[in-house]
Amino acid sequence: MAEKDSRRQHELWPDTVKVIACILVVLGHFTQSMVKSGFITASAPYEWFQLTVYSFHVPLFFICSGYLYQKYSHVNSVNAWWFNIRKKAVSLGVPYFVFTLLTLVMKAFAGNLANSAELGPLQTLLFHPASPYWFLYTLFFVFLFTPTAWSSLAMVAMLVFSFSLKLIHAIGGGVAFDAVCS
Structure with missing residues (x-):
């Protein structure tokens, strides 16, 4: 029986948190x-639930992603960084661009039925991501x-x-930190 490589042993907690x-x-x-x-009406329990859930559910995804990235990525040179960025551009960029473009096409056909007006394809793709895809x-x-x-x-x-x-x-602290901290 082959022994498992202890460095690549799967951790369950990130999957559970996700x-x-x-x-x-x-x-x-x-x-x-x-x-x-x-x-339903917007009541105090609803407001509390929304405030509570939205204060940490997305950061949980970022924590899991960051933990797994730190654990399994060894970016210790410019070449390794460049390879990693190309890999992330494909794994995150392809779904982002494909689904954003599909969303823009569907909204173009829906006209006034769409739930929000778009800024245009380039603005949406490059600077103001569509709401379902901002995470990518x-x-x-x-x-x-x-x-x-x-x-x-x-890490600390x-x-x-x-x-x-x-x-x-x-x-x-001003708008200089808005892009980083929001």
Whole structure:
């Protein structure tokens, strides 16, 4: 019997966290649609649920992605970084561009029935991603600009730096941090 490579042993917790986050996303969107359609009213429990769920369900995805990226990516040179970026451009960019273009085509045919006006294909694709696909867009830029950590100390330093940026943004640090922290 072949022994499992301990470095590549599958961890269950990121999958479990992603499933929980998916369920919370579905519940959040479902309850919003129920209020918008008039099936339920926006009550205090609804507002609490929305505020609570939306404060952490998407960050859970980013935490899992970041953890797995740090664990399995060894980007320690410019060539390794460039290879990684090309790989992420395909794995994140292809679905982003395909589904965004399909959405734009469907909205063009729907006319006034579409739920939002688009800015145009280039603006939407490059600067203002369509709402269902912003996660892919953002995740690509996280991979583009976030270095992999070479030690636990480096991970802690990146966490402290990120938390500091978020804190500066939260206390009114200005628009310079909006793109990074929002």
